[in-house]
Amino acid sequence: MSANYGPGSRPDARAGIGLRAPHVGELLATRPAVPWFEVHPENYMMGGATLASLETARRDYPVSFHGVGLSLGSAGKIDRRHLERLKTLADRIEPCLVSEHLSWSTSGGAYLNHLLPLPYTDETLAVVASHIHEVQESLGQSILIENPSSYLRFRQSTIPEPEFLAELARRTGCGLLCDVNNIYVTAWNLGLDAIAYLGALPTATVGEMHLAGHARNDADGQTILIDDHGSRVAPPVWTLYHEALLRFGPVPTLIEWDTDIPELPILLAEARTADGFLEAARARDGHARAA
Amino acid sequence: MAFSRRPELEMVMLALHDLQRLFKDGLLADDEETILAHVAGDGLDPQARLAIYRHHVLTTLTTTLESAFPVVCQLVNKRFFAYSADAFIRQHPPAGPCLVEYGALFPEFLEGFPPCQGHPYLPDVARLEWAVHQAAQAAQVAEVRPLDRARFDAIPLDDLPGLRFSMEPTLSYVSSPWPVDKIWRTHQDGAEPPELLDLSAGGTCLEVRALGDGVSVRVLDPAAYALRHALAVGVTIEKAAGEALAADPSYDLIAAIQQLLQDQLFTDFTPSI
Numbered sequence: 001m002s003a004n005y006g007p008g009s010r011p012d013a014r015a016g017i018g019l020r021a022p023h024v025g026e027l028l029a030t031r032p033a034v035p036w037f038e039v040h041p042e043n044y045m046m047g048g049a050t051l052a053s054l055e056t057a058r059r060d061y062p063v064s065f066h067g068v069g070l071s072l073g074s075a076g077k078i079d080r081r082h083l084e085r086l087k088t089l090a091d092r093i094e095p096c097l098v099s100e101h102l103s104w105s106t107s108g109g110a111y112l113n114h115l116l117p118l119p120y121t122d123e124t125l126a127v128v129a130s131h132i133h134e135v136q137e138s139l140g141q142s143i144l145i146e147n148p149s150s151y152l153r154f155r156q157s158t159i160p161e162p163e164f165l166a167e168l169a170r171r172t173g174c175g176l177l178c179d180v181n182n183i184y185v186t187a188w189n190l191g192l193d194a195i196a197y198l199g200a201l202p203t204a205t206v207g208e209m210h211l212a213g214h215a216r217n218d219a220d221g222q223t224i225l226i227d228d229h230g231s232r233v234a235p236p237v238w239t240l241y242h243e244a245l246l247r248f249g250p251v252p253t254l255i256e257w258d259t260d261i262p263e264l265p266i267l268l269a270e271a272r273t274a275d276g277f278l279e280a281a282r283a284r285d286g287h288a289r290a291a
Numbered sequence: 292m293a294f295s296r297r298p299e300l301e302m303v304m305l306a307l308h309d310l311q312r313l314f315k316d317g318l319l320a321d322d323e324e325t326i327l328a329h330v331a332g333d334g335l336d337p338q339a340r341l342a343i344y345r346h347h348v349l350t351t352l353t354t355t356l357e358s359a360f361p362v363v364c365q366l367v368n369k370r371f372f373a374y375s376a377d378a379f380i381r382q383h384p385p386a387g388p389c390l391v392e393y394g395a396l397f398p399e400f401l402e403g404f405p406p407c408q409g410h411p412y413l414p415d416v417a418r419l420e421w422a423v424h425q426a427a428q429a430a431q432v433a434e435v436r437p438l439d440r441a442r443f444d445a446i447p448l449d450d451l452p453g454l455r456f457s458m459e460p461t462l463s464y465v466s467s468p469w470p471v472d473k474i475w476r477t478h479q480d481g482a483e484p485p486e487l488l489d490l491s492a493g494g495t496c497l498e499v500r501a502l503g504d505g506v507s508v509r510v511l512d513p514a515a516y517a518l519r520h521a522l523a524v525g526v527t528i529e530k531a532a533g534e535a536l537a538a539d540p541s542y543d544l545i546a547a548i549q550q551l552l553q554d555q556l557f558t559d560f561t562p563s564i
Contacts, residue, residue: 119310
């Protein structure tokens with residue numbers, strides 16, 4: 001295994017892509033210059049040929065884990081079996097980053113395969129913080145928490161989402177994964193100010209950013225944005241990404257594309273676009289330091 | 292921002308545990324009145340907001356089931372499959388986040404699902420598909436080594452009847468009064484277009500396992516099926532042999548055990564307690 005990107009290390013502030021089944025053969029055969037890959041660890045927990053292909057990729061590339069199954073926001077206990085499987089896989093692959101979501105999926109033994117919304121209250125804060133502690137302790141590394149894309153808000157919420165995330169980082173030492181598309185989608189769907197949202201996130205905690213496409217759906221005559229990861233990044237999300245880079249500086253960024261997965265060159269071109277933004281951010285950083 | 296620092300005035304605060312239970316009921320059981328009272332409208336009917344989540348959960352799980360049961364899906368058509376899947380998901384949502392493991396109960400569900408009664412072979416086709424799906428997902432070799440032949444040969448003859456075997460972990464056995472293997476094969480990619488299948492052609496006994504890069508589906512005679520299936524569920528050789536002989540009194544047990552070793556189906560053994 002490459003020693004450069006062991007657990008908890010940070011990949012270069014360049015644009016990675018998701019390692020998706022339709023591309024694996026081509027990627028392993030052509031070895032394009034991708035700075036890092038991200039995977040959902042849940043897809044590799046059964047072992048077999050899929051895990052073997054991930055291990056092959058890992059020999060040449062840093063790999064980041066983006067979990068969807070821990071259900072950090074569930075009122076109940078963390079699923080120890082799932083956490084152990086994650087730990088076993090992490091020991092084997094040595095991911096450079098491990099991230100999860102500010103959401104819940106499990107209730108009463110049922111796993112609802114969605115990143116479901118939380119009421120932002122003091123009780124929820126205590127629950128999520130304790131689950132993050134447990135996961136970080138078990139993995140022996142700090143994790144990043146991603147802001148979800150939301151389609152509803154609970155009336156009992158008392159804490160704005162970015163402040164909720166900031167407080168989680170303060171209590172647990174976790175970092176934040178700033179999903180720029182999710183901020184855009186949530187702000188649209190719930191009537192929030194996306195720029196103000198970015199401004200409320202603590203800059204030093206953001207360790208990764210995500211970009212993805214979204215769909216526009218009609219719901220009762222209203223336009224609702226659906227975070228479907230099924231197209232190119234939308235122009236206003238690029239604009240918001242520019243704002244995020246101004247605030248957070250160059251941060252490793254992932255292009256997520258999980259449905260209607262395109263040919264590999266299209267995905268790589270999207271990553272190059274993000275790299276252009278990152279290059280400009282590095283130049284700004286350099287100027288700022290020189291000044 | 293649309294967040295307020297205090298919960299809205301007339302609101303009863305739900306504990307997180309209760310809120311999540313009600314949300315789940317709202318998604319799966321359409322019992323949504325209670326949870327909707329806790330959802331802000333923000334310019335859109337809360338019911339429409341909840342429906343976005345429900346739609347995602349049901350459609351992605353339906354896709355998961357379609358990929359595990361592609362032949363069942365072809366046999367009944369996509370729309371009816373989605374209708375069955377919807378009812379199944381609401382009754383048996385996944386228990387964990389590894390969705391390749393989701394669907395084990397689907398064959399049994401189809402058996403008891405009244406709209407499927409006109410297709411009595413469907414649950415067994417689903418059982419075969421689940422066996423193939425599991426074998427395709429399961430760990431391929433690496434950690435699994437077949438039983439060392441020398442270890443087997445060293446077992447004293449008197450101890451043999453009481454032995455129980457651990458079997459190759461991707462193995463499944465499926466039997467049916469319907470020709471489900473023929474149904475399954477004619478619906479594989481690249482197969483000849485389905486001819487008219489004679490459903491009264493009789494049943495079948497099948498052994499499914501991962502083999503090389505693929506999955507092997509093999510037809511067994513009833514005695515071999517009885518022996519192997521019994522060993523796979525963990526009974527002693529003596530008891531398994533009894534079941535094989537009940538299926539075929541002239542069955543050659545010595546040759547059958549040799550064949551099991553040759554097929555590398557044993558991984559270990561334990562003496563009878």
